[in-house]
Amino acid sequence: MTGVTRWTGREAGLLRKAMRKTGKAFAELVGVNQRQIPRWEGRGETLELSLTNQAALDTLLSQASREIQLRFAALLTERAAVQHDARAEELLRRDSRTSKHPVDGKVMTLVEEGIYLSGPDNRSVWLDSFLIDVYPTTNEDYDRFVQATGHRPPQHWPDGRCPVTLTTHPVVWVTWHDATAYARWCGKALPTSRQWEKAARGPKGRVYPWGDEPTAAKANVAETGIDDTTPVSRYQSGVSPYGAFDMCGNVWEWCSTEETPGGGRYELKGSAFTSPFERAAPSLQNAANASMRDNDTGFRCVSES
Known part of the structure; x- marks a missing residue:
């Protein structure tokens, strides 16, 4: 570390x-x-x-030992991770803005229709309203999908079963095809890269979900030294303007947008625990082949509002 x-x-x-x-x-x-x-x-x-x-x-x-180093890193960042500011407290209390999806049971938050500032150059883009998962899909969420459909479990699950210690961590080792299959099962979709970015930055083009200050302690990125996924609700001080968690760090998230139409590569957003903080800004682009799977890549879903 x-x-x-x-x-x-x-x-x-x-x-x-x-x-x-x-x-x-x-x-x-x-x-x-x-x-x-x-x-x-x-x-x-x-x-x-x-x-x-x-x-x-x-x-x-x-x-x-590695165990002690990881425990120290988690303790070192714990205060900044869970510290609530007035904005976060308000967003976390907005029950009228959230709803629970009837199939996978995940809490979703409403992103209203309208213009938002997109990309590094803050271009004005209009999007219709949509709902997005407040948290990335966890191992526990994915386990329900695997049990219901018989879909192949991720490779890091011992004997194909969700580890108890990772239930609230984002699921990883999933391809774009795996993420899409989950989304179809529960009647949702993967977000477009623009939907994902608006949910992360809000309508006014803030650099990070929490504002414009480059505060690495508000996200699980390489600088924290944790070097592993963390529970999806841990970084409360990094919540987005719409109340979405982990829009910076923890795991890269698959989007439905192809990098080049027909090329088989899909955009990834948000950076991960393996990424330097300079890669965490939601406006930045990344992409991978649809068959790629890794220990730092997961997803969340959207649905119509």
Whole structure:
């Protein structure tokens, strides 16, 4: 995982928690008096550690197991991920704007008809109203589809069954054909790239779902160091103007729009946990062959309003 730019008492405390160590055991690993640890954690971000202690923590983190590193990365970004601002709180309360789909049971949000600013050059584009899934399709959602239809399960499911630990994570290792089959099963469709972009950016051309500030901590991208999918409801501070989650990061999402008509390649939107933050802007383009499947690619659906 990426290192810590500046160790404060907060980061030291989170590493101790990730390692599941007592203050005494952690102090021995760092090479300080055990009385230092509660002082560090009590001072939190107001205490920047000495260069010697920062170097010791760098070494401790780099030599930690993969499990500990992932746990530390998740703890490090947790506060920014779930922090609600007034805008997010308002959107999450708008029950009149959302509805539950009768087949797959997913919550969908209304994107009203009208002009939105599209692409890097913010061209004015008109779209009719539509409903889009608030969250990407999860492993649990996809499992219901597999059980109902006998469709091939994703390759990362042990013995073809949805892992309990991944139920709320976005399904991955699905091709464009797999995503389309799911959409047909529940009477929906994959979004066009323009529908997806409007749901992510809103009508006024904001750069990211949350605004114009490039805040990597609001999305599961490479800089977070998590290096895996996260639950689809985790990044509440990154919610879009229409209340849609994970429109930046976590997984790339298949769209119904072909890159070139008849070419067999379809647009992908949103970036993933494997992507640098510079690829996260919803206006950017990406595409892949319809038969491509990967550990960072999933989808969500739309329907008529």
